[in-house]
Amino acid sequence: MKDSLRQSMALFHTWSGLLLGWLLFAMFATGTAAYFQDEITRWMQPEVTGSADPETSAQGAVRYLNQVAPDAVSWYITLPNGRSATTQVYWQPGDGTRGKRGETSAVLDQTGRAITVRETSGGFFLYRFHFDLHYMPVLWARYLVGIAAMFMLTAILSGIVTHKKIFADFFMLRFGKGQRSWLDAHNVTAVIALPFHLMITFTGLVTLASMYMPWGIAANYASPAVFQEQVFGREPAAERSGRAQPLVDLAPLMRAASAGWGGKQVGYISVTNPGDATARVLLTRSPGAAIAARGETAAFAGATGKALGGHTASGAALATESVMIGLHTGRFAQWGLRWLYFLSGIGGTIMVGSGLVLWTVKRRARLPDPARPHFGFRLVERLNIAAIPGLATGLAVYFLANRLLPGDLAQRADREIDSLFLAWLAVGLWGMVRPAGRAWTETLALAGACFAAVPVVNALTTSRGFAASIMNGDWLFVAFDVVMIALAASFLHAASKVAQHRAKKAAAPPRRTARKAVSQ
Amino acid sequence: MIHVLAIALACAAFLMLAVSMKRHQRDLVGRSVPEARARLARIAGWLLIALCWALEGWLLGPALGTIVWIGEISMGAWLAIAVINWRSGRSTR
Numbered sequence: 001m002k003d004s005l006r007q008s009m010a011l012f013h014t015w016s017g018l019l020l021g022w023l024l025f026a027m028f029a030t031g032t033a034a035y036f037q038d039e040i041t042r043w044m045q046p047e048v049t050g051s052a053d054p055e056t057s058a059q060g061a062v063r064y065l066n067q068v069a070p071d072a073v074s075w076y077i078t079l080p081n082g083r084s085a086t087t088q089v090y091w092q093p094g095d096g097t098r099g100k101r102g103e104t105s106a107v108l109d110q111t112g113r114a115i116t117v118r119e120t121s122g123g124f125f126l127y128r129f130h131f132d133l134h135y136m137p138v139l140w141a142r143y144l145v146g147i148a149a150m151f152m153l154t155a156i157l158s159g160i161v162t163h164k165k166i167f168a169d170f171f172m173l174r175f176g177k178g179q180r181s182w183l184d185a186h187n188v189t190a191v192i193a194l195p196f197h198l199m200i201t202f203t204g205l206v207t208l209a210s211m212y213m214p215w216g217i218a219a220n221y222a223s224p225a226v227f228q229e230q231v232f233g234r235e236p237a238a239e240r241s242g243r244a245q246p247l248v249d250l251a252p253l254m255r256a257a258s259a260g261w262g263g264k265q266v267g268y269i270s271v272t273n274p275g276d277a278t279a280r281v282l283l284t285r286s287p288g289a290a291i292a293a294r295g296e297t298a299a300f301a302g303a304t305g306k307a308l309g310g311h312t313a314s315g316a317a318l319a320t321e322s323v324m325i326g327l328h329t330g331r332f333a334q335w336g337l338r339w340l341y342f343l344s345g346i347g348g349t350i351m352v353g354s355g356l357v358l359w360t361v362k363r364r365a366r367l368p369d370p371a372r373p374h375f376g377f378r379l380v381e382r383l384n385i386a387a388i389p390g391l392a393t394g395l396a397v398y399f400l401a402n403r404l405l406p407g408d409l410a411q412r413a414d415r416e417i418d419s420l421f422l423a424w425l426a427v428g429l430w431g432m433v434r435p436a437g438r439a440w441t442e443t444l445a446l447a448g449a450c451f452a453a454v455p456v457v458n459a460l461t462t463s464r465g466f467a468a469s470i471m472n473g474d475w476l477f478v479a480f481d482v483v484m485i486a487l488a489a490s491f492l493h494a495a496s497k498v499a500q501h502r503a504k505k506a507a508a509p510p511r512r513t514a515r516k517a518v519s520q
Numbered sequence: 521m522i523h524v525l526a527i528a529l530a531c532a533a534f535l536m537l538a539v540s541m542k543r544h545q546r547d548l549v550g551r552s553v554p555e556a557r558a559r560l561a562r563i564a565g566w567l568l569i570a571l572c573w574a575l576e577g578w579l580l581g582p583a584l585g586t587i588v589w590i591g592e593i594s595m596g597a598w599l600a601i602a603v604i605n606w607r608s609g610r611s612t613r
Contacts, residue, residue: 170597171538171604188601193594291583327587336523340591347594 006161013158017355018380020148022387025352027145029391031130031200032345033123035330035338038083040123043480044402045086045107046462047117052080052110055251057087058269060112062250065089068106070275077269081288086115119412120402126395131208134417146205146212153201159190166191179365182358189351196344197351203328206321231318232294232311235280243277248305250281257283257298260310264289264296277303292319293326356384378436385431386424389443392491394424396450399484403454403461423450441499448491455481522579523592526572530596531603533572536565538604547608569593 033040042048061077069075071094078088087108106114121128133141160166170191173184190197210217214224221227229235254266267286273279279302285295298310326332330341360381367373373381401419409415427446431439458481459465469477538544540562545553553561572592577585 168541168543171534171541171544171601173601173605175605192597192601195590196594291587332584337588337591340523340588340595344591344594347598 006164009158009161013155013162014359016151016158017155017352018359020151021352021356022383023144023148024152025349025356025387026391027130027148028345028349028352029395030126032342032349033395034127034130035333035341035345037123037127039476039480040126041120042084042122042476044120044122044399045117046458046464048085048109048115050085051082052085052087054079054081054265055254057108057110057112058250058254058266060110061087061089061108061269062112062247062271064106064108064112064114065091065271065274066247069093069104072274073272075269075271075274077271079267079269079286080110081265081267081286083288085109086117087112118402118407120416121413125398125413125417131204134421142208142211146208149201149204153198153205156190156194156197156201160194163187163191179358179361182354182361186351186354186358189347189354193344193347193351197348199327200345200348203324206324207328209321232297238273238278238280240273241277244275245277245279245303247271247274247279247281247302248300253281253298253300253305254283256300256307257285257310260298261285261289261296267295271302274302279303280308287326287329287331289332291326291332292322293329293331294318294322353388356380356387360384381436382428382431382439385436385439385443386428389440389447389491390424390427390431392447392487393427393443393450394420396447396454396484396487397423399454400450400457403457437498437502441495441502444491444495444498448488448493448495451484451491452488454484522575523588526575526589526592527595527599529568529572529575530593531599532596533565533568533593534597534600535603536561536568538600540565544604547604572596 057080058077061075061079065072065075065077069091072091073094074092076090080087087110088105089108090105093104107117109115131142131145132138133145163169169184169187171188173181173188175181205212217224217227221230250269254269257266258264265286265288266283267288268284270282270284271279272282281300281302283298283300285297287293287295289295296310296312299308300306301308330338333341360377363377364370364373367377398416398420401416405412405415405419427443431443434442455466458477459467464472464474464477466478466481468474469481535548539548539553540558542552542558545551545558573586573589576589576592579585580588
């Protein structure tokens with residue numbers, strides 16, 4: 001009975017892991033990178049240096065918006081924090097048009113001057129790709145990602161049942177033993193960070209739960225907007241009165257709100273009807289200040305500064321959701337914990353990748369004619385090449401494009417993103433036309449070379465190269481280079497391992513290696 | 521810096537647990553360990569893991585402390601695996 005359960009779970013694990021495994025690999029890889037999205041953005045905007053104070057920045061942003069969009073319906077201000085040095089502002093124009101992107105938003109320094117930075121989506125793109133994908137409607141992407149996450153959750157649970165000796169094999173990672181090594185790598189990366197994998201998959205589903213399961217809201221509220229208003233206190237904007245009245249200084253309001261939240265800082269500001277007697281200021285707690293992602297809010301009358309009350313995620317269900325989203329996104333994490341999140345994410349990426357490779361390694365020995373595998377085998381093998389070295393190359397090219405594309409290129413941010421996908425596509429096609437073994441070596445080496453090129457190109461095109469960054473104590477840029485070099489070394493090492501393995505296989509008759517793998 | 525200490529503690533904890541297992545004893549200490557000693561190592565390993573949790577819980581509070589602790593023991597386990605691999609590579613060479 002127990003064995004048949006394990007067998008059926010093994011079968012289920014194999015196929016639920018494989019079917020959307022390539023998408024899961026991309027989700028894990030970009031999601032892992034997104035733990036450093038602010039840092040990646042800073043790397044991709046090398047013009048920005050120093051740090052900024054939130055209160056001064058808020059005052060600067062108001063000065064800027066008063067000049068650029070005094071009659072806007074609303075202003076949205078994202079304040080700098082310990083991780084970012086710029087203020088991002090976005091406004092909804094008063095004439096009712098939605099406005100083109102780039103014409104209704106700006107990046108400011110703390111004095112409220114618009115900074116001319118190279119146009120880039122930075123780390124934010126990697127964060128959004130993680131669940132919105134690209135080149136497709138967001139809604140479809142989110143459903144697809146949700147299905148993949150559900151598969152992931154079932155793959156993890158069935159994987160636990162399938163794994164025969166979780167405790168006995170806990171420390172087993174044997175290198176150079178073919179299929180056994182791949183299984184070890186898959187098991188160890190899965191088991192060591194199992195709490196993380198379970199947490200991240202489940203909470204990932206929770207982040208979009210009300211979209212995947214809208215019926216609770218549909219049954220209890222007249223419309224999603226009513227739900228938003230009642231549960232999160234998002235009131236619709238009042239009519240403009242037409243009586244002009246300047247906005248009060250925001251700094252005292254920020255201090256008052258912060259004091260009400262036990263010292264936690266303000267992260268976002270929105271102002272409706274700025275410059276009008278009906279102006280309303282809504283301050284939201286910074287997501288970095290507590291584990292729960294849904295920040296408390298505090299509202300003030302914009303003309304008088306009178307407190308209008310606030311809102312917190314109240315009730316057990318809402319608080320649970322808020323904490324789960326917070327755990328998933330890790331915005332609360334200080335740098336030490338952030339690295340732990342990042343390394344656990346890398347472990348998860350390796351777990352998915354090794355699982356994909358394991359599918360082919362396991363079946364190769366059993367192929368009737370290893371020289372001419374059947375279509376399904378070839379498809380999986382080629383998709384693995386496209387997914388693993390392909391995405392890695394794409395990410396490296398994304399960073400390279402940020403440094404190499406001309407600064408005045410039209411729609412530069414989009415071109416950077418296109419570069420990522422063009423490189424990814426190119427590697428995928430390369431993997432289709434070359435013999436599989438050789439394609440692995442070549443594409444892994446290419447990914448490694450592209451990562452290795454990032455610090456070099458950075459040093460040549462900016463004044464913030466590795467040596468200069470060490471001299472200036474600019475640890476963000478130093479760490480970025482170190483991570484790029486580590487990735488380059490890993491991919492080049494993998495390429496040389498595959499090449500060695502191929503050379504060994506070419507020297508020995510294929511049947512013997514297969515038998516050896518079985519006997520061990 | 522507290523992370524470094526906690527990860528080192530967790531690594532020591534997992535090495536203790538590995539020493540308590542027959543298959544890793546020869547690699548780690550060069551001989552097999554009597555059952556009574558192995559049990560002692562097992563208890564010490566679990567106690568160290570619990571100590572890590574107590575430490576982080578005390579410093580950061582139970583919620584944040586637990587999150588940090590899970591990340592740290594994962595890293596500690598990775599380091600322990602690296603040590604075991606390095607030792608077994610030496611003993612077979």
